[in-house]
Amino acid sequence: SLYKQAIPLANPSRKPGEWQTYDVVWTAPVFNADGSVKTPAYATVFFNGVLVENHFELKGETLYIGKPSYKPYTTAPIKLQAHGDPSEPISFRNIWVRELP
Template sequence: MKIKSILFSISAISCFSLSAQTKFQPADTEFYEPKPRVVQAASQVAPSDAKVLFDGKNLAEWTSTKTKGEAAPWTVENGIFTVKPGSGDIQTKENFEDFQLHIEWKSPEVIKGEGQGRGNSGVLIQGLYEIQVLDNNDNPTYVNGQAGSLYKQRPPLVEVRSGSDGWHSYDIIFKAPRFNADKQLVGKGTVTVLHNGVLVQNNTQIEGTTEYIGLPKLKAQSTGPIQLQDHGDLVHYRNIWIRPL
């Protein structure tokens, strides 16, 4: 045991000595290729490399989940679209894997109900993992079901309120879980969420589907749509774009 310790010490000293003798110049650790892509960013519009999922005019990028293949039935007016209660969820026509998603939402003008029955909707990543949309203002509910939570899995780090205009924004960075050829999980998915610019989910590990009843379920799915939930409330949405990563 002592011999091993002595040999380890000699090895460590030799490595340190070699490192100390190496003289680097600043240029030795600089590289210039490959260069990152140039992306034009603006405060009110999507980045230049983003795919716009709602441009304020129509729901051409979305489809109904209740009546497969049919147009999304939610109401579009004045650059905003609104949940049509009872019509079912809507989802993007396109599937995504890893991405950055921006979406803005607003609770109904007339607030009614309490808890989960108050301004409820949700952003379902790949149609499986829900980031909760809910009117949080003076509305007691379970914390892993409030706005900004990874539903029934992780509450937000802080509770964020809307500004004076009532609008909220979510910026979601998602890394999909990885599965091997036998559909075995080899890497859990993660999600980071900024709510009105405030970090509420910090590289949060996703344990599986966000179930209303019971524990998360593992579904071997590498890509999927962005889905918005019809929970019976007149929640509004606008300015939605996504950047596949």
């Protein structure tokens, strides 16, 4: 899912303890000189090889409290989160980032 914005199209989760895979195609938002949104962010997400979000238009940052909104930026970090999952340890591996044309 895209936190507080979109439910997934499917649930291809594997059993606890098995590796899960994500492939994310991210289109960053573009901002006008005044900070307003010129084009919003979009995400396409494959979870364990299954399309779960298809070019979804984000309404802004995914916040824990409050409604999503945009804050202008030029670059931002990629953040991975475990959400307090009790089946520790949570591990990440084989992370690739590449720019698309």
